[in-house]
Amino acid sequence: MADVENGGGSTPATATGPTKSNKKLKKVWAHTPMEIFSGALATVSVGTSVTAIVMAYSPIVLTAGILSSVVGPYAYYQQTKLTDIIALKETHGKDGSCLLLF
Numbered sequence: 001m002a003d004v005e006n007g008g009g010s011t012p013a014t015a016t017g018p019t020k021s022n023k024k025l026k027k028v029w030a031h032t033p034m035e036i037f038s039g040a041l042a043t044v045s046v047g048t049s050v051t052a053i054v055m056a057y058s059p060i061v062l063t064a065g066i067l068s069s070v071v072g073p074y075a076y077y078q079q080t081k082l083t084d085i086i087a088l089k090e091t092h093g094k095d096g097s098c099l100l101l102f
Helices: 033-055 059-093
Strands: none
Touching: 033 059
């Protein structure tokens, strides 16, 4: 092995750290089909809740409509975070380290 400090040769790839995987990362889409489905469902949820509140105003309908209007968008938000976590795990697995799945 050559002496790098004195200008002779280069170090092997294993001495500089983990080698990069030869596999390329997949393209990450802005919105996955599941996110689009969750967004559409959240929109329908809010729309039907507001319609129910306007058409049949009562304390029970108001409470159910408000809760439904909150749960739909929150489910969409959770789906986007799940997609981000999956993409981060794939990226982390490509840098040569092990991929831990919980």
